[in-house]
Amino acid sequence: SYELTQPPSVSVSPGQTASITCSGDKLGDKYVCWYQQKPGQSPVLVIYQDTKRPSGIPERFSGSNSGNTATLTISGTQAMEEADYYCQAWASGTGVFGGGTKLTVL
Amino acid sequence: EVQLVESGGGLVQPGGSLRLSCAASRFTFSNYWMSWVRQAPGKGLEWVANIKPDGSEIHYVDSVKGRFFISRDNAKNSLYLQMNSLRVEDTAVYFCVRQDWGSWAFDIWGQGTVGIVSS
Numbered sequence: 001s002y003e004l005t006q007p008p009s010v011s012v013s014p015g016q017t018a019s020i021t022c023s024g025d026k027l028g029d030k031y032v033c034w035y036q037q038k039p040g041q042s043p044v045l046v047i048y049q050d051t052k053r054p055s056g057i058p059e060r061f062s063g064s065n066s067g068n069t070a071t072l073t074i075s076g077t078q079a080m081e082e083a084d085y086y087c088q089a090w091a092s093g094t095g096v097f098g099g100g101t102k103l104t105v106l
Numbered sequence: 107e108v109q110l111v112e113s114g115g116g117l118v119q120p121g122g123s124l125r126l127s128c129a130a131s132r133f134t135f136s137n138y139w140m141s142w143v144r145q146a147p148g149k150g151l152e153w154v155a156n157i158k159p160d161g162s163e164i165h166y167v168d169s170v171k172g173r174f175f176i177s178r179d180n181a182k183n184s185l186y187l188q189m190n191s192l193r194v195e196d197t198a199v200y201f202c203v204r205q206d207w208g209s210w211a212f213d214i215w216g217q218g219t220v221g222i223v224s225s
Contacts, residue, residue, distance in 0.1 A: 001168065033211045035151070042201060042218060043151065048211035086151050090210060093165045095141065095153030 002091035004098035011104045018074040020101045022087030025068060030089045032070040034063060037100075038083045046085075047072060079105050108133045108214050110202045115219035122192050124221050128185040128202030133214075136160075136180035139205040141212065142187050144198035152198075155187065156205065170196075192223045 004024045012018035022032060032050050035043040045054050047063035050070065060075040074081055082105040087098040114126040126142070141156040155166045155176040164176055175188040185202055200221055204214035 031209065033209075035212065037151075042215040043212070044215075045211055045213050048206065048209045048213075052209075054211075054213065084150075088151075088153075088212070094167060095143070095156065097143075097151040097153060100150040 002089075002094075002096050004087055004089060004096055006085075006087060006098040006101045008099070009102045009104065011106060012074075012077045014079060014105055015076055018077045018081070018103055018105075020072045020074075020085050020087075020103065022070040022072070022098045023068050024070075024089065024096075027068050027070055027089065028066045030065075030091070032063065032065045033088045034061075034072045035086045035088065036081075036083045037086065043086065074103075077103075077105055081105060108204075110204065110214055110216035112200065112202045112216045112219035115200065115221045117222045117224065118192055119225050120192060120194055120223055122223070123188070123190045124192065126187040126189065126200055126202075126219055126221070128216060130183045130185065130202075130204075133204070135178075135183040138207060139210065140178060140185045141203045141205055142176060142185075143201045143203050143212065143215075144196075145201070145218075146195070146198045149198075154200070157185070189221065192221075194223050197221060197223045 034047040037043040050065040062073045109131045111129045142154040173191045177186045199218040201218045202216040203212045206213040
């Protein structure tokens with residue numbers, strides 16, 4: 001079965017740029033989505049089709065996908081962005097999530 | 107506001123069954139693929155199953171095949187998940203999720219319902 005791998009944790013200072021990676025075999029051939037989940041809340045879509053932002057998501061969220069790695073980038077990271085982030089793709093008609101990355105803003 | 111509201115969670119013994127429901131509102135439910143996604147306590151997200159708008163195509167994660175059954179009633183704007191032969195490892199929050207029409211991104215999530223499998 002297809003697997004997506006994320007680092008368990010990433011730390012960033014306020015105002016700096018955070019990058020969260022997601023790796024999978026030939027991931028660049030698939031569309032990747034990213035979800036933000038804060039404690040006790042449902043996930044929220046922040047990036048879809050590798051690079052697109054849903055309405056209401058700040059411009060500081062961006063995405064890329066090439067080769068075997070997709071990346072979520074948060075520019076000028078704010079304290080409110082401290083959360084768990086999950087990448088997700090479709091493989092053979094089934095959904096696959098990465099294991100999640102805890103972003104700490106300190 | 108577009109909304110998904112789950113219900114039906116609870117405590118059940120191993121080997122037992124639960125039927126989850128999801129009520130959709132303020133969008134044309136019959137136009138969308140729908141999914142169930144679960145999250146075990148302290149763990150990550152796991153996609154469970156999805157169903158085509160007309161119900162003619164269904165997919166499951168391997169770990170639930172033959173035990174869980176997804177269905178929908180477009181006339182009632184409702185999605186269901188029948189969970190049989192439940193195992194302790196099925197304990198999770200179960201989210202009802204809409205797949206965006208064009209991108210298949212999970213664009214609308216319910217608040218989740220908790221299913222606990224324990225003796």
